[in-house]
Amino acid sequence: MKKSLTLLISMMMVVALFLAGCGSSTSSSQGNEGSSSNGGSSEAPSSESAGEEVRTLRISIGVNDKHPEYEGAMKFKELVESQTDDLKIEVYHSGQIADDRSAVEMLQFGTLAITIPSTSPMVNFIPEFGVFDLPFSIPNEEVADKVLDGPFGDKMLKLVEDQGLVGLAWWENGFRNLTNSKRPVASIEDVEGLKIRTMENQIHLDAWKALGANPTPMAFTELFTAMQQGTVDGQENPYPTILLSNFYEVQDHVSNTNHVYTPFIFLFSQKIWDELTPEQQEIIREAAVEAGKFNRQRNREVAQEALEELKEKMTFTEVSPEEYKRFQETVAPIVDKYKDEIGAEIVDEYFAEIEKYSN
Numbered sequence: 001m002k003k004s005l006t007l008l009i010s011m012m013m014v015v016a017l018f019l020a021g022c023g024s025s026t027s028s029s030q031g032n033e034g035s036s037s038n039g040g041s042s043e044a045p046s047s048e049s050a051g052e053e054v055r056t057l058r059i060s061i062g063v064n065d066k067h068p069e070y071e072g073a074m075k076f077k078e079l080v081e082s083q084t085d086d087l088k089i090e091v092y093h094s095g096q097i098a099d100d101r102s103a104v105e106m107l108q109f110g111t112l113a114i115t116i117p118s119t120s121p122m123v124n125f126i127p128e129f130g131v132f133d134l135p136f137s138i139p140n141e142e143v144a145d146k147v148l149d150g151p152f153g154d155k156m157l158k159l160v161e162d163q164g165l166v167g168l169a170w171w172e173n174g175f176r177n178l179t180n181s182k183r184p185v186a187s188i189e190d191v192e193g194l195k196i197r198t199m200e201n202q203i204h205l206d207a208w209k210a211l212g213a214n215p216t217p218m219a220f221t222e223l224f225t226a227m228q229q230g231t232v233d234g235q236e237n238p239y240p241t242i243l244l245s246n247f248y249e250v251q252d253h254v255s256n257t258n259h260v261y262t263p264f265i266f267l268f269s270q271k272i273w274d275e276l277t278p279e280q281q282e283i284i285r286e287a288a289v290e291a292g293k294f295n296r297q298r299n300r301e302v303a304q305e306a307l308e309e310l311k312e313k314m315t316f317t318e319v320s321p322e323e324y325k326r327f328q329e330t331v332a333p334i335v336d337k338y339k340d341e342i343g344a345e346i347v348d349e350y351f352a353e354i355e356k357y358s359n
């Protein structure tokens, strides 16, 4: 009798110790996840929730939390939350919620409030956005700002309204440059046969085909793994993304092709927008524009530093002015090929704006 009682007590003690141990390991793992850098909750993203007092609005971006786009999103959060107690902003980076295209679809369904994608995948919703993908069109950031912040940019923002979206501001992804794991690229001949990942955009695909590459469209969220596994030889993105996404770990060569300037566009779900008060809408609208200016400034600062750092981590190849002209001439027919699909009037207006601000 005594023996079995002792056995029972010791078994109960073992069970108690075991349960205590489980509790601490669970809490420590929760502790780690709960301290996400954006101050957001650790649980899986839920749909936009409208509590009694505070409404939570989530932002989804594809780049990580080192990128100037994330810095801009955190500035937006700071601006909104400093002006009202009834809105809370949660920033989800690195495609945690969705890639660019899927995030836009979530806005259309009203299951996500904000995303700030590149304009290129947007052509799948709004063909007119293809104007920004016409190679070698915008010559520098100064002209980019004037075109986007002027009447043409306002007109393009309005185009998203037919898609259940509210276009609030232009942010900056930047001038795109080619990287690859095979060889230095100084001329068109060096591009021959390279498997280049492009954004999901037919104009980009055609441009790289015209240059002799073997392009494949892919969401940004799949890109690092595809380069790591050799599914693609190369990709093209602005220097901040190449550096801050650690592409140098899986790419050996970078060239200053500067072949396209890609904007980011700050989009809000129309369904959710309509549930906000006019005061909330005004706060969000102003914050999106102001945070966009901050994002642009940071992107340009980082781009300069990024190129210098990449030169230490990768083989940098300068494309000469003569070769740059050959790149331009080779892809020039793309403009006429896509003029009708984009809209001849939009294309003409776009180039007129560029011309106006380039002189």
Ligand code: TK8
Pocket: 061, 062, 063, 100, 117, 118, 173, 199, 219, 220, 236, 237, 238, 241, 262
């Ligand atoms: C990030 C993307 C990325 C873009 C791409 O969401 O897909 O290469 O340049 O920055 O929008």
